[in-house]
Amino acid sequence: MQFLTLDGVSQGPGSPDEDTSDGFTQGGWFVPHLDEEFVQQAVDWLGQADALLFGRRTYDNFSRDWPQITDPDDPFSEKMNGLPKYVASQSLKQATWAPTTILSGDVAAQVAELKRQPGRELQIHGSSRLAQSLLAAGLIDEVRLVIAPVVVGNGRRLFPVGGAPAGLRLVSSSTTPGGLAILVYESAGPPEYGTYEAGA
Secondary structure, eight states, X not given: OEEEOTTOBOSXXXXXXXXXXXXXXXXXXXXXXXXXXXXXXXXXXXXXXXXXEEEHHHHHHHHHHGGGOOOTTXXXXXXXXXXXXXXXXXXXXXXOSSSEEEXXXXXXXXXXXXHHXXXXXXXXXXXXXXXXXXXXTTOOOEEEEEEOSOOOSOXXXXXXXXXXXXXXXXXXXXXXXXXXXXXXXXXXXXXXXXXXXXXX
């Protein structure tokens, strides 16, 4: 699941100081468009997860923040804190947000093995660099894009120039009162190409 701007930026959706790497100063662009309809959709998606997978940067932010959310009425905290978590990192030595397993070395091979285990969804939340690498490796089954009606002009993109080509098949689309476009795609292997035919 990825939050994107109209120009494809996935960096720093949640707050101005969430991710200021490479001088990014426009964090928090997603928040003004949140509404109850999207929150319910996110709750429904999380309800399908049997485990969560993160890149290091997202894991660091989430492991700092989610354990502090103990409100029993919060629709996410029990799942976020209780589900098994995996973090892809070549440098992290200890994970304090239990239960967490660190994946290092050949992360793609380890994710492929996790996907072979019984259970429901292994979900990636944010973690755009990890998502890029796993999409290129053919390990992403479904892409859930939540696009905010804003253009920020710079920042890290989910689909960067030079990224691996991929074909996708639209499964569903909807919009929310706050202006979010929710697009769900299935992976469809390599892209297909064609040529316009001349004629009437």
